Amino acid sequence: MREGLKIFKIGGGIIDDERQLRQFLRELAQVPGRKLLVHGGGKGASQMLRDLGIEPQMVQGRRITDAATLDIVTMFYAGKTNKQVVAGLQAEGVNALGLSGADGNAIQAVKRPVRDVDYGFVGDLPAHAVNVPLLRQLLETDLVPVFCAITHDGAGQLLNTNADTIASTLARALAPHYAVALHYCFEKDGVLRDVNDDTSVIPQITAAEYQALKAAGVIAAGMVPKLDNAFAALEAGVERVVIEHALRINEPVKTVLCRS
Template sequence: MKETLKLFKIGGGVLDDDAQLHRFVQAFAQVPGRKILVHGGGKGASQMLSDLGIAPQMVQGRRITDAATLDVVTMFYAGKTNKQLVALLQASGVNALGLSGADGNVIRAVKRPVKDIDYGFVGDLPANSVDAATLHTLIQAELTPVLCAITHDGHGQLLNTNADTIASTVARALAGRYEVELHYCFEKNGVLLDVNDDNSVIPQIVPAQYQQLKADGVIAAGMIPKLDNAFAALEAGVEKVVIEHALNINEPIKTVLCRS
């Protein structure tokens, strides 16, 4: 029987608030068993860019990463944010190891091809982009990997990769060795029937129900890509996907996505 591995992804809502970040780390430290943490960058990178006189460029919520921007987001994601998280986790009794995709060659990406938009040094993750064996070795050594959103192409070029995509891809890659639970943590209690009512959490969603909720317009806008990605992870072998509030990961209020 496979061990359970819980992979948590956090983003800017937690990373941008010191008090919330400390609360999340304390809650994460209480999660038993094997685990991985994947994090984005929050608003701090955009602020650093502005402070340096570099105008942040976003298209449909995705960052255009030119050479100057890549330097800054690498410093912020793989440096300040990653190491701050590792230090907080160590203080909470979690033996964490901070990694970019280049470290141990754990995530190798390819530069996104130019089509309608040139995203610059943005990395996409093809099949077999994650070195599951190395991550497995670290996990079995009682280390907790903390992965940032910086990857590499294997030829010396760092790349900026979407953290949601990293979380899903790593979860899929490890599904052959573990019963993987993928936890997307954000500022809501789960998937809501009414976006204006934080208590209207849908406790469980299966694929057919998800299609109906989309057709009825209950689930729309920015939640659709996240849930599409989540159900794709389930189809690829991930045991379950959880959508929950980042500060309540040990509480029962959440949405669990299941294959059936």
């Protein structure tokens, strides 16, 4: 039987709040078995850009990343945020190792080609993006890898890559070796039937139900690319995908996605 691996992704809202981040990391430390964390930080990066006089530009949930923006998001994601998360896990007794995609050539991306929009220094992840032997070595030594949203192209260029996509790409790449559970953690208790009603969590969603909920506008905005990524991961052999509250990962309330 393959051993389990839990991959957690945590997004902007929680990570920028020191108290909530600490609480999430405390909960994460309680999760038994092999685990890996991917963090975003888009909200805080946008604030930092504004503070420095740069107006953030997002198109379809992805950041237009010019050279100045890349410098700032690299400092923010791979520097401050990643190291704060790693230090927080160390404080909980978890031996975390902070990584960008460039470290150990862990994730090699391809600069997004210019079509209708020029996203600048944004990386897309091909199927072979992940250095699977490196990750297996780290996981086998009981380290907990902590990835930020910065990757590289193998030719010296850093690239900004959506953190949800990094999580699902890691899950798919590691699925042949581990029984992978992918957990998307954010500020709500799961996928909601009414986005303004925190008690309206949908406990299970199949791929067909997702299409209907999307068409009806029940699932919208940032939840759409998240669930597109999530269902793609399920189709590619990831065992379990969960959408849940970052501060309640050890509680039963959550949305579980099903193939059919």
